[in-house]
Amino acid sequence: MSAVAKLHIPAKARAEPRGVLVPAGNRVRVPNPDESKRKTEVQKKIPQQQGKSKRQVSPTAVKNNFSVDSVSSSEDSSSSSSAGSGLSGKKSNVKRQVKSSASPRRRGGELAVEHSPTRQEGPAKRCDWITPNSDPLYASFHDEEWGVPVYDDRRLLELLVFSQALAEMSWPEILHLRLTFRKLFDDFDPSSIAQFTEKKLLSLRINGHLLLSEQKLRAIVGNAESILKVQQEFGSFSSYLWRFVNKQPLRNGFRYARQVPAKTPKAEVISKDLMQRGFRCVGPTVVYSFMQAAGIVNDHLSACFRYHECNVNVENNKMEASESA
Secondary structure (H helix, E strand, O other): OOOOOOOOOOOOOOOOOOOEEOOOOOOEEOOOHHHHHHHHHHHHHHHHHHHHHHHOOOHHHHHOOEOHHHHHHHHHHHHHHHOOOOOOOOOOOOOEOOOOOEEEEEEOOEEEEEEOOOOOOOOOOOOOOOOOOOOHHHHHHHHHOOOOOOOOHHHHHHHHHHHHHOOOOOHHHHHHOHHHHHHHOHHHOHHHHOOOOHHHHHOOEEOOEEOOOHHHHHHHHHHHHHHHHHHHHHOOHHHHHHHHHOOOOEEOOOOOHHHOOOOOHHHHHHHHHHHHOOOOOOOHHHHHHHHHHOOOEEOOOOOOHHHHHHHHHHHHHHHHHHHHO
16 A cells, blocks of 8 residues: 655744834834734724815814815824824924915024015095095195295285185185286285275275175285384294294194194284284184194194195205205
């Protein structure tokens, strides 16, 4: 009989677990079978949690301008850490979307945000009583003359007459008749006006009507005579007026039109002195309007571009005067 050769198959040796490197250092750790099983279960749960995070975004994230992707990565990171997997050695960073014109710069290792100012171009800011519907002549008067210091005696008399006429007319009406005023009053020459007769006075008419009331017209003639006396005493009407403010315009810098007064204690002082010298129709309200128009006081609102320009012009004139002296 042939003997059947029996092969001896050795028992399969049990493979020993292999060491793996962990993120923290080069230490070798032998994985636990239970841990591997738990790891597999966690990996199966991650896709499901990612789907939920993409579909649901918390209202807080939307309010703070977080992106959906960053919210998802944040929730994934928190869910992974709560599961105790420790699979990733990197922490997910949530990036916030900043919607501005700021430019980031690094200073001393920290990220600083610098906001670049945006320049808004548009029409110049004027006093509140000048609106887009204002008379162009009135707006030009505001932009070029009102509040500018005046030192010429004829121009000062002209503005005094206009301030008196405000009781019967508005500024736009007066400005439209400005050339007529100058023609009828001989360009506001005090020596010429002081010679007006009664007949000449009553001939100051427009379309058959007196330019101003008889009371105002007679006051203008009388004030011209008083200016001649002031010129003899102080050298000029300008020198007489500017001495009340130490030859420097007053600056109020009011923010709102409602803050601009109709009269001031200084106007009352000037009004009283004018009346004592024979001037008529020069109450404190008229005098203060005259001070504003003649630049004795700068009553442009602080936000008006003319407030700053008038101040700068005054300072430049002071520097020129000091240099010439």
